Amino acid sequence: MKENKNFTGYSISTKLYDWLLKNISKNQTILEIGSGTGTIELANNFNVISIDHNPEWINLTDKCNYILAKLKNNWYDITILKNELPKYNYNVIIVDAPNGSKPRYGFIDNLHLFDLSNVNYIIVDDTNRETEKKIVRYLNNNTEFKTLMTQKTNKEFTILKKQ
Numbered sequence: 001m002k003e004n005k006n007f008t009g010y011s012i013s014t015k016l017y018d019w020l021l022k023n024i025s026k027n028q029t030i031l032e033i034g035s036g037t038g039t040i041e042l043a044n045n046f047n048v049i050s051i052d053h054n055p056e057w058i059n060l061t062d063k064c065n066y067i068l069a070k071l072k073n074n075w076y077d078i079t080i081l082k083n084e085l086p087k088y089n090y091n092v093i094i095v096d097a098p099n100g101s102k103p104r105y106g107f108i109d110n111l112h113l114f115d116l117s118n119v120n121y122i123i124v125d126d127t128n129r130e131t132e133k134k135i136v137r138y139l140n141n142n143t144e145f146k147t148l149m150t151q152k153t154n155k156e157f158t159i160l161k162k163q
């Protein structure tokens with residue numbers, strides 16, 4: 001198979017991409033937290049909304065709706081997300097940013113910003129890390145999303161399904 005340069009050490013893994021292709025229909029919308037070259041591949045197959053703080057990683061494809069939200073208090077500026085997120089309807093959320101030494105707990109701390117009524121899956125990337133495992137535990141214990149599977153590779157991810 002020809003190597004696809006959009007899948008890198010930073011992007012979602014090809015295993016996650018393959019899972020999405022098999023399990024999510026093309027008319028569904030993915031809300032991705034953390035843009036990159038993987039977003040280009042997602043947007044070739046699904047409707048995609050992607051949030052990022054860094055202009056360098058947005059607008060890599062015109063098939064995606066990007067939300068540029070600067071970082072504030074270790075997560076995204078929630079004033080921007082409060083304005084932007086209600087414009088969209090989405091079925092899958094992928095938690096894959098922000099990067100850096102700070103955990104991605106902003107997602108669970110601000111879960112109320114997301115309309116989960118049409119969301120069937122929440123996917124947490126990098127769950128080989130303790131901080132991401134904690135996000136998965138929180139979702140299992142406090143929401144109707146429960147772990148469906150964890151893909152154990154060096155780029156581990158966990159898929160939670162709405163019960």
Ligand SMILES: C[S@@+](CC[C@H](N)C(=O)[O-])C[C@H]1O[C@@H](n2cnc3c(N)ncnc32)[C@H](O)[C@@H]1O
Pocket residue numbers: 008010011012032033034035036037038039052053054057096097098099
């Ligand atoms: C894990 S990456 C997100 C990757 C994205 N979900 C994808 O599949 O391409 C987390 C953050 O790193 C930054 N980033 C994305 N691609 C990058 C790259 N190739 N090199 C350095 N930083 C990158 C972006 O600001 C992004 O929010």
